[in-house]
């Protein structure tokens with residue numbers, strides 16, 4: 283398996299500044315794709331993938347075949363189980379799913395073959411790049427579900443939640459929009475509460491313990507979560523609102 287340690291920030295190519303991956307430190311590839319999965323990546327993904335070399339549309343509805351009333355982004359969808367569930371239950375919502383791990387993307391594309399839908403667009407690279415491309419105040423919700431935990435202290439700086447990414451999420455959320463975060467790793471939950479608590483754009487909506495101990499409404503679970511629960515790590519479900 284290929285372990286990619288990605289470089290940060292800005293590089294200059296052909297005299298033009300070009301951003302490289304900044305917030306992604308995981309694996310881009312796992313086991314070799316089966317032939318059919320590779321064909322889906324080659325043939326199906328291009329029509330669904332957002333092209334960040336193009337200017338973003340003024341209104342996100344333009345990204346979909348029919349107009350949408352709401353827009354929701356899921357960062358790091360893994361095998362896509364949660365994204366498929368949510369996009370299937372709310373057809374008036376335009377979804378964007380981001381997952382750089384090619385095997386996860388292939389899994390979602392396989393599921394879409396059986397259950398195609400016109401309210402889903404995809405991006406297969408670092409979500410930070412997409413967040414910088416999206417128009418300001420364009421999303422109703424951003425989901426970050428079981429982000430890579432990076433439990434060792436020396437790796438905390440690789441966590442997706444940091445001040446810069448919170449600035450990015452704050453910029454793209456509409457006032458009143460939601461940022462949802464779930465994790466089974468205590469230190470990441472506390473880390474997120476501290477970082478978001480220090481950020482002036484968000485408030486934590488919880489009033490009592492049950493609010494963060496109970497899954498989000500309509501929650502279908504995720505594969506990663508099932509493993510965490512099996513292994514005795516109860517998750518926390520944090521909902522923040524863009525002020």
Ligand SMILES: C[S@@+](CC[C@H](N)C(=O)[O-])C[C@H]1O[C@@H](n2cnc3c(N)ncnc32)[C@H](O)[C@@H]1O
Pocket residue numbers: 305306307308309357358359360361380381382383386407408409410427428429430431442504505506507
């Ligand atoms: C622990 S997995 C959780 C997957 C899924 N959300 C779940 O709950 O089953 C975290 C996922 O986030 C993805 N990821 C990590 N950094 C990312 C980034 N900067 N942008 C988008 N996705 C990212 C990884 O490739 C991985 O699939």
